[in-house]
Amino acid sequence: MLYNDNTTKLLNLQDFEVEKIEETEKEMLIYGQLCRHEQYCPCCGAATGTIHDYRTQRIKDLTIFGKRCVIIFRKRRYRCNECGKRFYEHNEFVGRYQRMTKRLIADIIIKLTDVRTYKSVAEEADISTTTAQRIFDNVNYPHISEMPEVLAIDEFKGNASGEKYQCILTDPKNKIVLDILPTRFENDLNSYFRKYENEQRQNVHFFVSDMWKPYFRMADNWFGNATKIVDKYHWIRQVIWAFERVRKRAQQSLDDGMRKYFKRSRSLLIKPFNSLNDTDKQAVNIILSYSADIRDAHCLKEKFLTALHSSAEQAEERISEWIHIAEISALEDFRYCARTLKSWFDGIISSFAYSYTNGFTEGCNNKVKVLKRNAYGYRNFRRFRNRILHIFSHQKLSADS
Secondary structure, rough: OOOHHHHHHHHHHOOEEEEEEEOOOOOOEEEEEEOOEEEEEOOOOOOOOOEEEEEEEEEEEEEEEEEEEEEEEEEEEEEOOOOOEEEEEOOOOOOOOOOHHHHHHHHHHOOOOOOOOHHHHEEEEEEOOOHHHHHOOOOOOOOOOOOEEEEEEEOOOOOOOHHHEEEEEEEEEOOEEEEOOOOOHHHHHHHHOOOOOOOHHHHOOEEEOOOOOHHHHHHHHHHHOOEEEOOHHHHHHHHHHHHHHHHHHHHOOHHHHHHHHHOOOOHHHHHHHHHHOOHHHHHHHHHHHOHHHHHHHHHHHHHHHHHHOHHHHHHHHHHHHHHHHHOOOOOOHHHHHHHHHHOHHHHHHHHHHHHOOHHHHHHHHHHHHHHHHHOOOEEEHHHHHHHHHHHHHHHHHHHHH
Protein backbone atom coordinates (compact mmCIF):
# COMPACT_ATOMS: atom_id res chain seq x y z
CA MET A 1 0.00 0.00 0.00
CA LEU A 2 2.89 2.40 0.75
CA TYR A 3 4.37 1.66 -2.68
CA ASN A 4 0.98 2.26 -4.25
CA ASP A 5 0.46 5.58 -2.40
CA ASN A 6 3.90 6.90 -3.35
CA THR A 7 3.50 5.81 -6.96
CA THR A 8 0.07 7.43 -7.17
CA LYS A 9 1.47 10.69 -5.76
CA LEU A 10 4.41 10.57 -8.17
CA LEU A 11 2.06 10.06 -11.13
CA ASN A 12 -0.34 12.66 -9.72
CA LEU A 13 -3.33 10.40 -10.36
CA GLN A 14 -5.91 11.29 -7.76
CA ASP A 15 -8.35 8.65 -6.55
CA PHE A 16 -6.58 5.97 -8.61
CA GLU A 17 -5.20 2.65 -7.39
CA VAL A 18 -2.06 1.57 -9.26
CA GLU A 19 -1.90 -2.21 -9.52
CA LYS A 20 1.29 -2.60 -11.57
CA ILE A 21 3.63 -0.78 -13.93
CA GLU A 22 5.25 -2.29 -17.00
CA GLU A 23 8.09 -0.56 -18.79
CA THR A 24 9.20 -1.23 -22.35
CA GLU A 25 11.83 0.46 -24.47
CA LYS A 26 9.41 3.09 -25.72
CA GLU A 27 6.52 3.29 -23.28
CA MET A 28 5.28 2.98 -19.69
CA LEU A 29 2.11 0.99 -19.07
CA ILE A 30 0.26 1.82 -15.83
CA TYR A 31 -2.43 -0.67 -14.78
CA GLY A 32 -5.06 0.09 -12.17
CA GLN A 33 -8.57 1.23 -11.42
CA LEU A 34 -10.38 4.10 -9.78
CA CYS A 35 -11.01 3.93 -6.05
CA ARG A 36 -14.51 2.63 -5.51
CA HIS A 37 -17.12 5.10 -4.27
CA GLU A 38 -20.87 5.22 -4.11
CA GLN A 39 -22.24 6.52 -7.41
CA TYR A 40 -25.34 8.57 -8.20
CA CYS A 41 -27.63 7.86 -11.12
CA PRO A 42 -27.53 10.65 -13.76
CA CYS A 43 -31.26 10.08 -14.45
CA CYS A 44 -32.99 9.83 -11.08
CA GLY A 45 -30.17 10.79 -8.70
CA ALA A 46 -30.46 7.67 -6.58
CA ALA A 47 -27.32 6.31 -4.91
CA THR A 48 -26.08 2.90 -6.04
CA GLY A 49 -23.09 0.61 -5.55
CA THR A 50 -24.21 -2.17 -7.89
CA ILE A 51 -21.61 -2.92 -10.58
CA HIS A 52 -23.11 -4.07 -13.87
CA ASP A 53 -19.83 -4.86 -15.72
CA TYR A 54 -16.30 -3.65 -16.48
CA ARG A 55 -14.58 -2.27 -19.54
CA THR A 56 -10.81 -2.01 -20.03
CA GLN A 57 -9.76 1.38 -21.40
CA ARG A 58 -6.37 2.60 -22.68
CA ILE A 59 -5.71 6.28 -22.03
CA LYS A 60 -2.73 8.27 -23.29
CA ASP A 61 -1.04 10.44 -20.68
CA LEU A 62 1.92 12.80 -20.40
CA THR A 63 5.30 11.30 -21.20
CA ILE A 64 7.36 9.93 -18.28
CA PHE A 65 11.16 10.01 -18.48
CA GLY A 66 10.89 10.60 -22.23
CA LYS A 67 8.63 7.57 -22.78
CA ARG A 68 5.04 7.39 -23.89
CA CYS A 69 2.71 6.76 -20.96
CA VAL A 70 -0.47 4.71 -21.27
CA ILE A 71 -2.93 4.22 -18.40
CA ILE A 72 -4.82 0.94 -18.65
CA PHE A 73 -7.67 0.72 -16.19
CA ARG A 74 -10.83 -1.27 -15.63
CA LYS A 75 -13.71 1.14 -15.83
CA ARG A 76 -16.77 0.14 -13.83
CA ARG A 77 -20.27 0.44 -15.21
CA TYR A 78 -22.94 0.75 -12.54
CA ARG A 79 -26.64 -0.06 -12.59
CA CYS A 80 -29.22 2.06 -10.81
CA ASN A 81 -31.46 -0.09 -8.59
CA GLU A 82 -34.28 2.45 -8.87
CA CYS A 83 -34.63 3.15 -12.60
CA GLY A 84 -32.31 0.56 -14.14
CA LYS A 85 -30.08 3.13 -15.85
CA ARG A 86 -26.57 1.86 -16.62
CA PHE A 87 -23.74 4.40 -16.43
CA TYR A 88 -19.94 4.57 -16.04
CA GLU A 89 -18.27 5.79 -12.87
CA HIS A 90 -17.19 9.41 -12.70
CA ASN A 91 -13.60 10.01 -13.77
CA GLU A 92 -11.71 13.24 -12.93
CA PHE A 93 -8.70 12.82 -15.21
CA VAL A 94 -10.39 11.73 -18.48
CA GLY A 95 -13.13 13.63 -20.28
CA ARG A 96 -16.16 11.95 -21.76
CA TYR A 97 -15.45 10.10 -25.03
CA GLN A 98 -11.73 10.96 -24.71
CA ARG A 99 -8.79 8.61 -25.12
CA MET A 100 -6.27 10.89 -23.48
CA THR A 101 -6.07 12.52 -20.07
CA LYS A 102 -7.23 16.07 -19.45
CA ARG A 103 -3.69 17.06 -18.47
CA LEU A 104 -2.30 15.75 -21.79
CA ILE A 105 -4.88 17.83 -23.66
CA ALA A 106 -3.96 20.86 -21.51
CA ASP A 107 -0.26 20.26 -22.22
CA ILE A 108 -0.92 20.19 -25.98
CA ILE A 109 -2.85 23.46 -25.80
CA ILE A 110 -0.09 25.08 -23.71
CA LYS A 111 2.59 23.99 -26.19
CA LEU A 112 0.60 25.61 -28.99
CA THR A 113 1.13 29.01 -27.33
CA ASP A 114 4.58 28.89 -28.90
CA VAL A 115 5.21 29.44 -32.61
CA ARG A 116 5.27 25.72 -33.35
CA THR A 117 3.59 23.53 -35.92
CA TYR A 118 0.74 21.20 -35.04
CA LYS A 119 2.87 18.38 -36.41
CA SER A 120 5.76 18.93 -33.98
CA VAL A 121 3.40 19.14 -30.98
CA ALA A 122 1.50 16.05 -32.17
CA GLU A 123 4.70 14.03 -32.50
CA GLU A 124 5.67 14.81 -28.90
CA ALA A 125 2.23 13.71 -27.68
CA ASP A 126 2.20 10.62 -29.95
CA ILE A 127 -1.00 11.67 -31.66
CA SER A 128 -1.86 12.58 -35.24
CA THR A 129 -1.64 16.12 -36.56
CA THR A 130 -5.38 16.20 -37.22
CA THR A 131 -6.03 15.18 -33.60
CA ALA A 132 -3.86 18.06 -32.37
CA GLN A 133 -5.80 20.43 -34.65
CA ARG A 134 -9.11 19.02 -33.44
CA ILE A 135 -8.06 19.54 -29.82
CA PHE A 136 -7.08 23.14 -30.52
CA ASP A 137 -10.34 23.79 -32.36
CA ASN A 138 -12.04 23.63 -28.94
CA VAL A 139 -10.13 26.82 -28.05
CA ASN A 140 -12.07 29.91 -28.99
CA TYR A 141 -11.32 33.58 -28.39
CA PRO A 142 -14.34 35.92 -28.53
CA HIS A 143 -14.26 39.33 -30.15
CA ILE A 144 -13.21 42.22 -27.92
CA SER A 145 -15.95 43.45 -25.59
CA GLU A 146 -14.49 46.89 -24.87
CA MET A 147 -12.63 49.34 -27.05
CA PRO A 148 -9.21 50.53 -25.82
CA GLU A 149 -8.05 54.11 -25.42
CA VAL A 150 -5.47 53.59 -28.18
CA LEU A 151 -6.42 51.43 -31.18
CA ALA A 152 -3.86 50.43 -33.81
CA ILE A 153 -4.56 48.58 -37.04
CA ASP A 154 -2.28 46.98 -39.61
CA GLU A 155 -2.38 44.18 -42.15
CA PHE A 156 -0.24 41.16 -42.88
CA LYS A 157 -0.11 38.97 -45.92
CA GLY A 158 -1.94 35.68 -45.57
CA ASN A 159 -3.99 33.14 -47.48
CA ALA A 160 -6.64 32.20 -44.92
CA SER A 161 -10.10 31.79 -46.47
CA GLY A 162 -8.64 32.77 -49.83
CA GLU A 163 -7.97 36.39 -48.83
CA LYS A 164 -4.65 38.06 -49.63
CA TYR A 165 -4.48 40.18 -46.47
CA GLN A 166 -5.72 39.83 -42.89
CA CYS A 167 -5.95 42.68 -40.37
CA ILE A 168 -4.59 42.82 -36.84
CA LEU A 169 -6.03 45.10 -34.15
CA THR A 170 -3.84 45.97 -31.17
CA ASP A 171 -3.70 48.16 -28.11
CA PRO A 172 -0.14 49.56 -28.38
CA LYS A 173 -0.42 51.34 -25.05
CA ASN A 174 -0.95 48.12 -23.06
CA LYS A 175 0.79 45.80 -25.57
CA ILE A 176 -2.28 43.65 -26.26
CA VAL A 177 -3.39 41.94 -29.47
CA LEU A 178 -7.14 42.57 -29.58
CA ASP A 179 -8.40 40.72 -32.65
CA ILE A 180 -7.65 39.38 -36.12
CA LEU A 181 -9.97 40.28 -39.01
CA PRO A 182 -10.33 38.20 -42.20
CA THR A 183 -9.78 41.07 -44.68
CA ARG A 184 -8.70 44.69 -44.86
CA PHE A 185 -11.56 45.75 -47.15
CA GLU A 186 -13.33 48.89 -46.00
CA ASN A 187 -16.81 47.30 -46.09
CA ASP A 188 -15.65 44.43 -43.87
CA LEU A 189 -14.00 46.83 -41.43
CA ASN A 190 -17.19 48.89 -41.24
CA SER A 191 -19.25 45.74 -40.64
CA TYR A 192 -16.95 44.73 -37.79
CA PHE A 193 -16.99 48.05 -35.92
CA ARG A 194 -20.69 48.62 -36.58
CA LYS A 195 -21.41 45.91 -34.00
CA TYR A 196 -20.16 48.13 -31.17
CA GLU A 197 -22.29 50.75 -29.50
CA ASN A 198 -21.37 54.38 -30.07
CA GLU A 199 -20.56 54.75 -26.36
CA GLN A 200 -17.95 51.98 -26.65
CA ARG A 201 -16.41 53.47 -29.78
CA GLN A 202 -16.10 56.84 -28.07
CA ASN A 203 -13.61 55.22 -25.68
CA VAL A 204 -11.03 55.24 -28.49
CA HIS A 205 -9.07 58.49 -28.13
CA PHE A 206 -6.21 57.65 -30.50
CA PHE A 207 -6.26 55.71 -33.77
CA VAL A 208 -2.92 54.59 -35.26
CA SER A 209 -2.44 53.14 -38.74
CA ASP A 210 -0.21 53.13 -41.78
CA MET A 211 -0.99 55.09 -44.95
CA TRP A 212 -3.88 52.94 -46.18
CA LYS A 213 -6.77 55.29 -46.97
CA PRO A 214 -9.60 52.85 -46.07
CA TYR A 215 -8.30 52.75 -42.47
CA PHE A 216 -8.64 56.50 -42.03
CA ARG A 217 -12.03 56.60 -43.77
CA MET A 218 -13.25 53.82 -41.48
CA ALA A 219 -11.89 55.73 -38.46
CA ASP A 220 -13.78 58.84 -39.59
CA ASN A 221 -16.98 56.77 -39.67
CA TRP A 222 -16.68 55.08 -36.28
CA PHE A 223 -14.11 56.90 -34.14
CA GLY A 224 -14.99 60.55 -34.44
CA ASN A 225 -13.64 61.19 -30.95
CA ALA A 226 -10.17 59.84 -31.82
CA THR A 227 -7.01 61.68 -32.85
CA LYS A 228 -5.75 59.91 -35.98
CA ILE A 229 -2.01 59.24 -36.09
CA VAL A 230 0.03 58.07 -39.08
CA ASP A 231 2.73 55.65 -37.96
CA LYS A 232 6.11 57.45 -38.17
CA TYR A 233 7.93 54.64 -39.90
CA HIS A 234 5.50 54.64 -42.82
CA TRP A 235 5.59 58.35 -43.62
CA ILE A 236 9.33 58.77 -43.01
CA ARG A 237 10.14 56.00 -45.48
CA GLN A 238 8.27 57.91 -48.20
CA VAL A 239 11.19 60.37 -48.26
CA ILE A 240 13.79 57.59 -48.14
CA TRP A 241 12.06 55.85 -51.05
CA ALA A 242 12.08 59.09 -53.05
CA PHE A 243 15.81 59.50 -52.41
CA GLU A 244 16.47 55.86 -53.37
CA ARG A 245 14.63 56.24 -56.68
CA VAL A 246 16.78 59.25 -57.57
CA ARG A 247 19.96 57.39 -56.60
CA LYS A 248 19.09 54.31 -58.65
CA ARG A 249 18.23 56.40 -61.69
CA ALA A 250 21.50 58.35 -61.44
CA GLN A 251 23.50 55.11 -61.13
CA GLN A 252 22.30 53.89 -64.52
CA SER A 253 24.33 56.54 -66.33
CA LEU A 254 27.60 55.50 -64.64
CA ASP A 255 30.12 52.84 -65.59
CA ASP A 256 30.10 49.47 -63.81
CA GLY A 257 32.81 50.40 -61.31
CA MET A 258 31.11 53.59 -60.12
CA ARG A 259 27.70 51.93 -60.15
CA LYS A 260 28.95 49.27 -57.72
CA TYR A 261 30.59 51.97 -55.60
CA PHE A 262 27.30 53.88 -55.42
CA LYS A 263 25.43 50.76 -54.39
CA ARG A 264 27.94 49.85 -51.67
CA SER A 265 27.75 53.40 -50.32
CA ARG A 266 23.95 53.42 -50.13
CA SER A 267 23.84 53.33 -46.33
CA LEU A 268 26.20 56.32 -46.08
CA LEU A 269 23.94 58.38 -48.32
CA ILE A 270 20.87 57.64 -46.21
CA LYS A 271 22.46 58.36 -42.84
CA PRO A 272 22.45 61.95 -41.50
CA PHE A 273 25.55 63.62 -42.93
CA ASN A 274 26.57 65.15 -39.59
CA SER A 275 26.61 61.73 -37.93
CA LEU A 276 29.33 60.43 -40.30
CA ASN A 277 33.03 60.43 -39.54
CA ASP A 278 35.45 62.39 -41.75
CA THR A 279 36.28 59.40 -43.98
CA ASP A 280 32.63 58.64 -44.65
CA LYS A 281 31.86 62.31 -45.28
CA GLN A 282 34.60 62.40 -47.89
CA ALA A 283 33.13 59.29 -49.56
CA VAL A 284 29.68 60.89 -49.67
CA ASN A 285 31.07 64.11 -51.15
CA ILE A 286 32.76 62.11 -53.92
CA ILE A 287 29.45 60.41 -54.78
CA LEU A 288 27.56 63.73 -54.74
CA SER A 289 30.08 65.25 -57.17
CA TYR A 290 29.00 62.78 -59.87
CA SER A 291 25.32 63.76 -60.05
CA ALA A 292 23.41 67.02 -59.61
CA ASP A 293 20.20 65.07 -59.03
CA ILE A 294 21.74 63.11 -56.17
CA ARG A 295 23.09 66.35 -54.68
CA ASP A 296 19.63 67.91 -54.77
CA ALA A 297 18.00 64.74 -53.41
CA HIS A 298 20.60 64.50 -50.65
CA CYS A 299 20.00 68.12 -49.68
CA LEU A 300 16.24 67.54 -49.47
CA LYS A 301 16.79 64.39 -47.45
CA GLU A 302 19.06 66.24 -44.98
CA LYS A 303 16.52 69.05 -44.55
CA PHE A 304 13.86 66.42 -43.89
CA LEU A 305 15.95 64.61 -41.26
CA THR A 306 16.51 67.95 -39.52
CA ALA A 307 12.76 68.61 -39.49
CA LEU A 308 12.19 65.22 -37.84
CA HIS A 309 13.81 66.53 -34.65
CA SER A 310 11.17 69.22 -34.29
CA SER A 311 9.08 69.50 -31.16
CA ALA A 312 5.31 69.10 -31.37
CA GLU A 313 4.96 72.89 -31.47
CA GLN A 314 7.54 73.30 -34.28
CA ALA A 315 6.50 70.28 -36.37
CA GLU A 316 3.65 71.83 -38.32
CA GLU A 317 5.73 74.80 -39.50
CA ARG A 318 8.88 72.81 -40.34
CA ILE A 319 7.15 69.91 -42.10
CA SER A 320 5.02 72.41 -44.08
CA GLU A 321 8.19 74.25 -45.08
CA TRP A 322 9.84 71.02 -46.23
CA ILE A 323 6.77 70.02 -48.24
CA HIS A 324 6.81 73.42 -49.97
CA ILE A 325 10.52 73.07 -50.88
CA ALA A 326 9.95 69.54 -52.20
CA GLU A 327 6.92 70.67 -54.24
CA ILE A 328 9.00 73.20 -56.22
CA SER A 329 11.93 70.81 -56.60
CA ALA A 330 13.08 69.73 -60.06
CA LEU A 331 12.87 66.11 -58.90
CA GLU A 332 9.51 64.49 -59.68
CA ASP A 333 10.14 61.77 -57.06
CA PHE A 334 10.23 64.38 -54.29
CA ARG A 335 7.29 66.32 -55.73
CA TYR A 336 5.26 63.11 -55.60
CA CYS A 337 6.51 62.48 -52.04
CA ALA A 338 5.47 66.02 -51.04
CA ARG A 339 1.96 65.46 -52.40
CA THR A 340 1.71 62.21 -50.40
CA LEU A 341 2.81 63.85 -47.14
CA LYS A 342 0.47 66.76 -47.78
CA SER A 343 -2.52 64.44 -48.12
CA TRP A 344 -1.65 62.82 -44.76
CA PHE A 345 -0.54 66.04 -43.08
CA ASP A 346 -2.83 66.03 -40.01
CA GLY A 347 -1.98 62.44 -39.10
CA ILE A 348 1.74 63.14 -39.57
CA ILE A 349 1.68 66.18 -37.29
CA SER A 350 -0.20 64.14 -34.66
CA SER A 351 2.70 61.68 -34.61
CA PHE A 352 4.91 64.46 -33.23
CA ALA A 353 2.46 65.30 -30.45
CA TYR A 354 1.83 61.69 -29.35
CA SER A 355 4.27 58.82 -29.01
CA TYR A 356 1.92 56.05 -30.17
CA THR A 357 3.17 54.05 -33.18
CA ASN A 358 2.60 50.75 -34.91
CA GLY A 359 5.91 49.41 -33.60
CA PHE A 360 4.25 46.85 -31.32
CA THR A 361 1.83 45.87 -34.09
CA GLU A 362 4.65 45.37 -36.61
CA GLY A 363 6.47 43.18 -34.07
CA CYS A 364 3.34 41.04 -33.76
CA ASN A 365 3.14 40.81 -37.55
CA ASN A 366 6.68 39.42 -37.65
CA LYS A 367 5.69 36.64 -35.24
CA VAL A 368 2.58 35.90 -37.29
CA LYS A 369 4.78 35.58 -40.38
CA VAL A 370 6.95 33.00 -38.58
CA LEU A 371 3.84 31.06 -37.54
CA LYS A 372 2.50 31.14 -41.09
CA ARG A 373 5.83 30.17 -42.63
CA ASN A 374 6.32 27.24 -40.25
CA ALA A 375 2.87 25.91 -41.14
CA TYR A 376 3.24 26.64 -44.89
CA GLY A 377 0.20 28.89 -44.60
CA TYR A 378 -3.26 28.62 -43.01
CA ARG A 379 -6.45 28.15 -45.02
CA ASN A 380 -8.85 27.89 -42.08
CA PHE A 381 -9.27 31.50 -40.90
CA ARG A 382 -11.01 30.62 -37.62
CA ARG A 383 -8.16 28.32 -36.61
CA PHE A 384 -5.57 30.89 -37.78
CA ARG A 385 -7.23 33.69 -35.79
CA ASN A 386 -7.53 31.63 -32.61
CA ARG A 387 -3.94 30.42 -32.88
CA ILE A 388 -2.62 34.00 -33.16
CA LEU A 389 -4.73 35.22 -30.23
CA HIS A 390 -3.73 32.12 -28.24
CA ILE A 391 -0.04 32.90 -28.70
CA PHE A 392 -0.31 36.56 -27.77
CA SER A 393 -2.75 36.11 -24.89
CA HIS A 394 -0.26 33.71 -23.29
CA GLN A 395 2.53 36.28 -23.73
CA LYS A 396 0.37 38.91 -22.03
CA LEU A 397 -0.31 36.59 -19.09
CA SER A 398 3.41 35.79 -18.80
CA ALA A 399 4.29 39.49 -18.78
CA ASP A 400 1.66 40.24 -16.12
CA SER A 401 2.92 37.45 -13.86
